């Protein structure tokens with residue numbers, strides 16, 4: 001893909017749109033914008049310019065300029081992505097939304113919030129909680145990622161099993177289109193059947209179809225009674241197999257998270273603390289809500305019975321703070337073990353998850369690869385981290401990973417699964433997207449992109465390439 005370099009004259013125009021203080025070109029200062037949380041330098045690319053937008057109008061003016069001068073624009077939230085979606089692979093302009101970070105309204109009666117895209121997810125959660133309310137989106141990176149990034153990636157997280165992913169929390173978005181028009185998509189309605197659902201098309205499009213400049217999101221009354229149970233299983237498949245049985249028993253859990261034993265040990269080393277039941281096996285963390293203590297007790301009894309019948313050696317009331325700190329430290333614990341790691345984010349139908357996990361472990365053995373596994377088990381999403389073995393050269397390890405991926409993705413698609421449950425495709429997985437997606441489906445996606453972004457300005461080279 002050929003783009004124009006950002007000339008001094010274009011740079012002056014950019015400065016006149018957002019103000020001198022909101023533009024950086026110094027290589028040390030723009031370096032952090034050359035990557036997201038993917039540590040492999042092969043995926044890092046420097047932008048030519050970084051600009052901070054302070055309004056939708058500034059964003060629109062920059063995108064119009066980019067169309068006139070033909071340089072790429074890469075929207076960026078907090079840069080916590082795991083698919084290189086915010087990496088400027090063709091240089092150009094990284095447009096950071098971090099200064100658009102205001103919560104504009106929290107409406108306690110009608111249960112919604114209006115936010116700018118640079119609001120940190122945990123700040124929205126805290127602001128809702130301060131009013132006795134609840135924002136259900138809860139990615140594990142919530143302390144650092146932004147709502148705009150969550151919407152752009154359709155972030156999932158721990159509570160998706162009950163409340164859905166980010167797209168289910170959003171009523172409406174204001175966007176800047178790829179040609180620089182400010183548009184409002186969606187509406188604060190419980191239902192509508194009024195033409196194409198364009199808000200949902202943009203949500204999860206990873207910054208390729210629009211820049212989110214504002215969002216109206218749903219709030220709920222805060223659940224008053226919650227309980228975290230920890231069930232420990234010798235068998236990985238038995239642990240995962242519990243999920244559908246719990247739902248069939250009439251209990252809709254808020255979270256069902258899985259960690260295999262080797263991963264629990266890794267987190268223990270990272271946190272330097274002993275975790276409950278870590279010597280016994282694999283974890284299933286189940287969170288449920290109740291209308292009162294009695295209701296919670298009843299649910300705990302049923303869950304205990306189901307887990308025990310399914311092979312759990314112990315079902316404990318978890319130390320909530322400790323168990324969630326452990327689960328949320330998964331990524332950091334892996335990073336502390338190795339910076340050379342391949343992170344997979346595969347998703348399968350929940351009932352096929354035990355089979356998928358079984359296949360993953362067999363493949364890891366076949367290719368002599370070290371894995372760390374945590375999963376949003378309640379929604380079939382497995383985070384498989386493959387760490388470089390010390391005894392393998394990088395070349396051999398890399399080849400083994402690629403060979404394993406080929407077999408893994410064939411298995412996943414045969415089971416009715418997909419490449420990514422929540423992290424997205426970005427730049428990192430686009431070759432796999434091309435290889436494994438139904439060609440008709442891919443053709444529609446490309447046709448949409450070409451129509452809405454005729455100059456291929458907005459986050460080019462992500463999800464797929466346009467020929």
Ligand SMILES: Cc1cc2nc3c(=O)[nH]c(=O)nc-3n(C[C@H](O)[C@H](O)[C@H](O)COP(=O)(O)OP(=O)(O)OC[C@H]3O[C@@H](n4cnc5c(N)ncnc54)[C@H](O)[C@@H]3O)c2cc1C
Nearest residue numbers: 077078079080081085140146148149152155156207212422
């Ligand atoms: C420790 C850790 C734990 C994580 N846990 C989870 C998890 O539980 N669930 C989950 O889903 N993800 C998780 N992630 C991945 C990541 O945090 C999410 O993808 C998050 O939604 C990214 O938000 P961000 O603001 O950092 O976006 P960025 O990384 O900056 O960008 C991500 C993508 O969104 C686009 N984008 C960003 N802002 C906008 C905008 N305003 N308009 C249009 N496009 C935009 C970018 O171009 C890019 O394609 C985790 C990451 C880490 C490091």
